[in-house]
Amino acid sequence: MSEYWSDGVAEIEPYVPGEQPRDQKYVKLNTNENPYPPSPKVLEAIKAAVDSSMRLYPDPTCEVLRTAIAARFSIPKTRIFMGNGSDEVLAFAFAAFLGHEEPLLCPDISYSFYPVYAKFFRLRCRTIAVKSDFSIPVDEFLIPNGGIVLANPNAPTGKFLPLDQIRRLLDYNLARKRVVLVDEAYVEFGGESASPLTAEYPNLLVVHTLSKSKSLAGLRVGFALGQEELIAGLERIKSSINSYTLDRLALAGATAAFADESYYRETRRKVLATRAWATERLEALGFIVLPSSANFVFISHKSLPAERIYAELKAKGILVRYFRKPRIDNYLRVSIGTDEEMKILIERLGEILG
Amino acid sequence: MSEYWSDGVAEIEPYVPGEQPRDQKYVKLNTNENPYPPSPKVLEAIKAAVDSSMRLYPDPTCEVLRTAIAARFSIPKTRIFMGNGSDEVLAFAFAAFLGHEEPLLCPDISYSFYPVYAKFFRLRCRTIAVKSDFSIPVDEFLIPNGGIVLANPNAPTGKFLPLDQIRRLLDYNLARKRVVLVDEAYVEFGGESASPLTAEYPNLLVVHTLSKSKSLAGLRVGFALGQEELIAGLERIKSSINSYTLDRLALAGATAAFADESYYRETRRKVLATRAWATERLEALGFIVLPSSANFVFISHKSLPAERIYAELKAKGILVRYFRKPRIDNYLRVSIGTDEEMKILIERLGEILG
Structure with missing residues (x-):
């Protein structure tokens, strides 16, 4: 607290983001980074962009990158908004669309940045309790609201809500001119994207990131898909804070990432195979493992408290994510690493539980 | 306007930022970019950082970069806040410090982003008219206020306010626990930085950018210097929007920029020499040229309207900045380019005026 603050x-x-150790001595399974590097073509494209043009401002409209994304999603580039990671895109979307008399709705167990945005932009926010199996109680969202926010697949649970259920939320809010914001940070690891529904629903905004599936957490690129009215709202917010949120290298790297789909298909395949293998081994160790549609698993042990497992793993050089929060304080969120990293995890867990 | 907006x-x-033509066929003197490329060591450092670690989030605390800046300014690194360009730093500072019952004060002629931030964050804002010679009427700022914002040197005028006058604002506001925000985007081209005063004044925040003097507009790095209480306020705002605003390459490039002071001393010297030469030539063509402490000149012609000169220059392939705003609508802001670019400018102006 300071007297100088507003x-x-x-x-x-x-x-508070997950720990980012700078010495990198940990097996890092705590912030859902992709265990595989970005496509070599992405790294080449970035290097090629490192030249004297760095003295010039980047293109604030991200024209070339939006053209690449438009081709990938088969939509007009006018329906794409770019931001400095999906966190920034989400922040702008909260400001642009969720400030109404009725409270915005989000699940009580979800990405913990949502209530932070709501508080910062002074938006009324009401959380809806997820069911005991962590599934979304769609009926309970069908009440007058200032907007609905979902992560799908949800974090930290990894549970996916089928699109027919998303449609129910969209239909309800369409009649009332309210937005449904679907955060698809993890959708490429097992969900089905709501992106095609943006053609039908002017009240749908779908948010994506390149941090997870494109192995580019270090580059800070996210985007939103929606009809032009929504994109214009986001542009108004962005242009009230910072005209140039993506630097020249982020633009170059992200554009190249959308040109190497086969590389990323293969890294996704490997992550899913490792997830299946790790799930079996974790269950054999006595963990309850929620069925995951994401690049992490949400687990709870039948006898040892999660917080203790978290601490013992950290002492053994493995970082996972523990949330000291109601309802999930006996769970751990474990990112899917390489096979080798997951083998180390299983070994150490065996020692801790043994 | 959309029914879906908040x-x-x-x-x-x-x-609305200055035009950023993508084809680059223009002589671009409209957004105050540095005409010289970044240090070759900066480009090397960025290239060296383009590797598989791009899959990992960057360090959200920017530890290594802040250490480099701390050494350059001889201050503790705890007094440094990093952002995605100084525009983002300024936005966060408006939110963090300028929201009080009394209105914030800024000059009527200054960086046109200031009123945008104020409106976005719903801050009361009162503009104080600069004198007819565009100098800052310091006495008129010595009234109860929610904070004072100045660009120094000022934009688009290029005028510098000496530090003894900044001290008067700081002393007045210190007694009332209000912040003075000094935006020093252009200070390295002729001003004297207020940065050392941060040791004395807990109410001073000084904002810098790497876009101009470090030739890195394309990398998006800015920072603020101030005492720990102010830095903590900025961190609160940042962590309510986006935890990771600087990507790994921006961190690497910016750190290297602070290690090659001799390169940048030379490019600054060249810009100042060109500014002196161009000023003489512009005056010979009948322009009034305000004495500039920045990498641009603010000029007005005694007979031809500025808007017409702007349009004719654009038709001839030269972009300068024209502001259709009260008091300055007969002025042009012209960035200092290379000698060659400025020679082309002078030639074209000769044709237009001839």
Whole structure:
């Protein structure tokens, strides 16, 4: 608390990201990074962009990158908004669409940045409790609202909500002119994207990131798909904060990532195979493993408390994510690493549980 | 206007950046980029960082970069806040410090993003008219306020306010626990930085960018210097929007930029020499040229309207900045390019005026 802060700044509750150890001595399974490097073509494209043109501002409209994404999703590039990671895109979407008299709705167990955005932009926010199996109680969202926010697949549970259920939310809110925001950070690891529904629903905004499936967490690129009215709303927010949020190298690398689909298909395949293998081994160790549609698993042990497992794994050089929060404080979120990393995890867990 | 937008989104007035032609066929003197490329060591450092670690999130605390900046400014690294360009840093500073009952104060002629931030964050804002010679009327700022914002040197005028005058603002506001925000985007081209005063004044925040003096507009790096209480306020805002605003390559390039001071001393010297030469030639063509402490000149012709000169220069392949705004609508802001670019400018102006 400082006397120099604006009124209200002491009350906001900033997001705390997962630990990012700088020495990298850990097996790092705590922030859902992809265990495989970006496509070599992406790295080449970035290197090729490192030249004297760095003295010039980047294209604030991200024209070339949006053209590449438009081709990938078969939509007009006018329906794409680019941001500095999907976190920034989400923040702008909260500001642009969720400020109404009725509260916005989001699940009580979901990405913990959502209530932070709501508090920061002074939006009324009501959480809806997920069911005991962590599935989304769609009926309970069908009430007057200032907008609905879902991660799909959800984090940290990994559960996917089928698109026919998303349609029910969209239909309800369409009649009331309210937005449904679907955060698809993990969709490429097992979900089905709602992106094609943007053609039908002017109230749908789908948010994507290149951090997970494109192995580019270090480059900071995210985007949103939606009809032009929504894109215009996001542009208004962006242009009230920072005209140039993506640098020249992020533009070059992200564009190249959309040109090497076969590379990323293969890394996804490997992540899913490892997830299947690791799930079996974790279950054999006495863990309950929620069925995951993401590049992580959400697990709970039948006898040993999650917080203790977290601490013992850290002591043994493995970082996983533990949330000291109601309902999930006996769970761990474990990112899917390489086969080798997951073997080390299983070994260490065997020692801890043994 | 859209029915899906949040209440108030239709009323905000987004910033419009200078034209960024993608084909680059123009002599581009409209957005104050440095005409010289970044240090070769910066480009090497970026290329060296393009590797498989791009799959990992960057360090959200920017530890290594802040250490480099701390050494350059001889201050503790705890007094440095990093952002995605100084525009983002300024936006966060407006939110963090300028929201009080009294209005924030800024000059009527200054960086046109300031009123945009104020409107977006719903801050009361009062503009103080600069004098007829565009100098800052310091006495008129010594009234109860929610914070004072100045660009120094000012944009688009290029005028520098000496530090003894900045001290008067700081002293007045210190007694009232209000912040003075000094935006020093252009200070390395002729001003004297207020940065050392941060040791004395807990109410001073000084904002810098690497876009101009470090020739890195394409990399998106800015930072603020201030005491720990102010830095903590900025961190709260950042962590309510986006945990990772600087990507791995921006961190690597910016760190290297602070290690090659001799290169940048030379490019600055060249810009200042060109500015002196161009000023003489512009005056010979009948322009009034405001004495500039920045990498641009603010000029007005005694007989031909600025808007017409702007349009004719554009038709001849030269972009300069024209602001259709009260008091400055007969001025042009012209970035200092290379000697060759400025010779082309002078030739074309000769044709237009001839």
